[in-house]
Amino acid sequence: MISEKMVKAINEQINKEIYSAYLYAGMAIYAGSVGLNGVMNWFQLQAKEELGHAAKFMAYVNEQGSRVMLKAIDAPDQKFTSVASLFDKTLEHEKEVTASINSLVFLAKKEADYATDGLLQWFVKEQVEEEASVADIIQKLEIGGKAGNSLLILDGILAQRK
Numbered sequence: 001m002i003s004e005k006m007v008k009a010i011n012e013q014i015n016k017e018i019y020s021a022y023l024y025a026g027m028a029i030y031a032g033s034v035g036l037n038g039v040m041n042w043f044q045l046q047a048k049e050e051l052g053h054a055a056k057f058m059a060y061v062n063e064q065g066s067r068v069m070l071k072a073i074d075a076p077d078q079k080f081t082s083v084a085s086l087f088d089k090t091l092e093h094e095k096e097v098t099a100s101i102n103s104l105v106f107l108a109k110k111e112a113d114y115a116t117d118g119l120l121q122w123f124v125k126e127q128v129e130e131e132a133s134v135a136d137i138i139q140k141l142e143i144g145g146k147a148g149n150s151l152l153i154l155d156g157i158l159a160q161r162k
């Protein structure tokens with residue numbers, strides 16, 4: 001059994017994970033609209049992964065004998081000006097998610113809730129990977145920037161994500 005406070009905090013995190021999926025779905029739509037189908041593929045899979053994160057939290061709350069209460073999901077910002085900017089926004093967003101996961105870890109430790117802390121360690125690791133993969137894409141775009149066709153090359157690479 002986990003505390004009501006923890007259930008509430010996890011509920012908030014579930015909302016953030018689904019919002020992330022919504023944000024990345026919007027980015028996928030934008031990338032597709034400018035003909036970069038590889039980038040679209042990458043963001044579609046990113047969105048799917050976020051729903052997986054939400055599902056992981058939902059299953060955990062259920063296992064702990066509590067109930068998730070879904071909340072409204074805000075509409076994401078969709079005023080994109082370039083495909084390159086999508087990745088900057090993604091890294092910025094993932095850093096916010098990392099901070100949010102860290103707050104949950106802080107709460108779990110404060111409550112001596114070792115089960116939730118254990119679950120959260122998976123997310124801590126996942127956030128390190130997520131930030132690193134986006135930072136890597138941004139770096140590739142910067143390196144290839146002068147060549148002028150770096151977006152097309154990157155599009156080919158991101159098309160391979162499965």
Ligand code: FEO
Nearest residue numbers: 017050053097130
């Ligand atoms: Fe669910 Fe991208 O963090």
